[in-house]
Amino acid sequence: MSMSKKPAAHKPAGATCTPPTRPPWETYPVTPGLDARSFQVPPEGMSLEQYGRALDSLKKYLKVQQSRFLGYQVNQNLDYARDLASLLDIHVNNVGDAFGSGNLTVNTKFLERPVLDYYASLWNAKWPHDPSDGESYWGYILSMGSTEGNLYALWNAREYLSGKFLIEDDGIGESPQRGLRPRRLLYVQGKAPSENPNAFTPVAFYSEDTHYSLVKDSMVLGLSTFYEMGTTRYPDMNPLAPGKPWPHEVPSQGGGAGPGSIDINALVTLVEFFASKGHPVICCFNLGSTFKGAYDDVEMAGKALMPIFEKHGLHERAIHWDPRNPKKHHLRKGYWIHVDGALGASYMPFIEMAFNRGLIAQRGPAFDFRLPFVSSMVTSGHKWIGAPWPCGIFITKTKYQMRPPDNPAYIGSPDTTFAGSRNGLSAAILWSHIARTSHEQQMRKALLTEEMAAYAVTRLRDLQKKLGEDLWVERSPLALTIRFKKANPDIVFKYSLSGEALYVNGELRAYNHLFAMESTTRDLIDELITDLSKPGAFPAQDPHRETQSKTAARHDVHRLVHYPTHARGFH
Numbered sequence: 001m002s003m004s005k006k007p008a009a010h011k012p013a014g015a016t017c018t019p020p021t022r023p024p025w026e027t028y029p030v031t032p033g034l035d036a037r038s039f040q041v042p043p044e045g046m047s048l049e050q051y052g053r054a055l056d057s058l059k060k061y062l063k064v065q066q067s068r069f070l071g072y073q074v075n076q077n078l079d080y081a082r083d084l085a086s087l088l089d090i091h092v093n094n095v096g097d098a099f100g101s102g103n104l105t106v107n108t109k110f111l112e113r114p115v116l117d118y119y120a121s122l123w124n125a126k127w128p129h130d131p132s133d134g135e136s137y138w139g140y141i142l143s144m145g146s147t148e149g150n151l152y153a154l155w156n157a158r159e160y161l162s163g164k165f166l167i168e169d170d171g172i173g174e175s176p177q178r179g180l181r182p183r184r185l186l187y188v189q190g191k192a193p194s195e196n197p198n199a200f201t202p203v204a205f206y207s208e209d210t211h212y213s214l215v216k217d218s219m220v221l222g223l224s225t226f227y228e229m230g231t232t233r234y235p236d237m238n239p240l241a242p243g244k245p246w247p248h249e250v251p252s253q254g255g256g257a258g259p260g261s262i263d264i265n266a267l268v269t270l271v272e273f274f275a276s277k278g279h280p281v282i283c284c285f286n287l288g289s290t291f292k293g294a295y296d297d298v299e300m301a302g303k304a305l306m307p308i309f310e311k312h313g314l315h316e317r318a319i320h321w322d323p324r325n326p327k328k329h330h331l332r333k334g335y336w337i338h339v340d341g342a343l344g345a346s347y348m349p350f351i352e353m354a355f356n357r358g359l360i361a362q363r364g365p366a367f368d369f370r371l372p373f374v375s376s377m378v379t380s381g382h383k384w385i386g387a388p389w390p391c392g393i394f395i396t397k398t399k400y401q402m403r404p405p406d407n408p409a410y411i412g413s414p415d416t417t418f419a420g421s422r423n424g425l426s427a428a429i430l431w432s433h434i435a436r437t438s439h440e441q442q443m444r445k446a447l448l449t450e451e452m453a454a455y456a457v458t459r460l461r462d463l464q465k466k467l468g469e470d471l472w473v474e475r476s477p478l479a480l481t482i483r484f485k486k487a488n489p490d491i492v493f494k495y496s497l498s499g500e501a502l503y504v505n506g507e508l509r510a511y512n513h514l515f516a517m518e519s520t521t522r523d524l525i526d527e528l529i530t531d532l533s534k535p536g537a538f539p540a541q542d543p544h545r546e547t548q549s550k551t552a553a554r555h556d557v558h559r560l561v562h563y564p565t566h567a568r569g570f571h
């Protein structure tokens with residue numbers, strides 16, 4: 001019997017759970033076309049009727065939104081249910097290293113490895129993976145998308161460059177029954193040379209068009225960006241503009257008005273500054289930046305950076321880690337170059353293929369393991385290929401691998417990945433796709449999306465002419481995305497259009513963009529154009545001018561990173 005006069009609604013006998021302080025459906029964001037109340041779950045669950053109705057409206061909502069999805073670099077052309085739906089009733093877990101077997105046998109690592117091989121081959125890495133061959137690739141299928149791959153790359157880079165070692169514990173001073181004890185590993189810190197206190201303090205560089213996951217990942221890892229290091233240690237020494245504040249990120253060519261690829265001269269100047277102070281260097285490049293779809297010229301940037309690395313002894317360094325044996329050392333690079341190819345790394349190889357066959361007039365910059373300075377690469381599985389959930393591929397070289405100190409025997413394979421449990425269905429999805437799609441088909445698909453992007457530009461420019469209004473229509477070279485003046489909220493919702501604010505010639509402009517993916521049709525672009533032709537499609541924007549900070553860098557605040565809150569695909 002309840003003591004209170006008014007027991008909380010639906011509270012089952014004996015349960016201790018809080019009632020809501022107010023109706024949640026009046027508190028949370030409203031989704032047009034859905035009634036949040038019909039999804040709220042009481043402690044006794046839903047009746048079959050309620051559940052059925054909720055399922056119907058869930059499916060209807062997603063089908064409608066999927067059918068006019070234009071705003072993100074996600075392929076909605078999925079075709080897995082026929083072959084793989086039955087897997088949804090099996091828990092498939094690829095916990096541990098993709099190349100270890102492990103005791104959790106309900107896994108799809110036998111599919112994961114061919115998928116990794118496929119990408120290693122596409123990106124010109126040495127394959128198959130061979131633990132005794134440092135030049136061969138190593139990698140795994142990510143449980144998250146490229147966000148996890150970027151995190152893993154930065155983590156790997158930080159450990160590698162800050163002189164960490166995973167070594168076999170020789171068990172000095174312990175019981176002599178070595179043969180009976182499990183093999184143990186020790187994570188140790190190497191010894192920085194006394195003449196260079198910065199030798200193990202890496203500094204990260206990425207452009208202002210870089211995805212916010214890299215900002216977040218740097219923060220998670222406590223990694224210093226050049227912005228933090230510059231403002232705190234060298235406040236008045238910004239080499240790009242002496243006496244002026246440090247830029248938050250490496251400038252992109254032409255800033256907000258430009259194509260979105262990294263300004264290599266600015267990067268080289270910034271890197272040179274920190275390399276000359278003895279810091280190892282982490283550079284992250286974009287292959288298909290999130291908003292403008294821009295390709296950083298990884299080859300040109302790497303070639304410009306190599307002489308700096310050589311000049312400052314970063315092309316190869318001997319790292320000592322055993323105080324009892326000062327001659328023992330490991331040769332490592334003092335730099336790490338990561339390619340964030342969330343979208344681009346999945347299809348630019350096919351554009352190159354088309355270019356080599358004379359089927360397209362242009363190709364993108366070289367970016368893969370043919371460039372000896374590339375340390376790691378990532379791509380998302382749900383973007384170009386298309387998958388029902390986020391997933392992705394991370395690839396590095398075996399010689400750069402850092403294993404965390406754990407070696408959980410109960411799993412039976414080394415715990416080299418970021419996540420413990422890993423989604424085994426992702427491997428099945430990606431494998432199913434590549435098994436059914438030849439390189440030739442991928443190339444055709446890449447050419448079709450390029451054509452679709454060109455079609456969208458033509459239609460938007462025609463509309464611009466018709467309306468007699470500058471719609472700021474822009475497409476970076478070979479990008480699958482087109483940016484234009486921000487549309488009204490109804491249109492933004494209808495087509496799931498992502499937004500970004502850019503300074504163009506000192507004026508802040510709100511943009512949307514659309515992506516031409518395999519699932520994008522001419523009909524859908526035509527429908528968008530029809531909606532954009534209507535009065536009120538482009539709300540007036542408050543003119544807002546960029547204010548240049550006239551004061552030099554402030555010394556009172558310890559600035560970590562510039563955290564983007566309104567851009568790069570957040571909304």
Ligand SMILES: *Cc1c(COP(=O)(O)O)cnc(C)c1O
Nearest residue numbers: 145146147211288289290342380
């Ligand atoms: C989408 C994207 C990411 C993040 O990938 P997720 O798969 O969403 O985690 C990272 N970098 C770039 C350039 C992207 O476009």
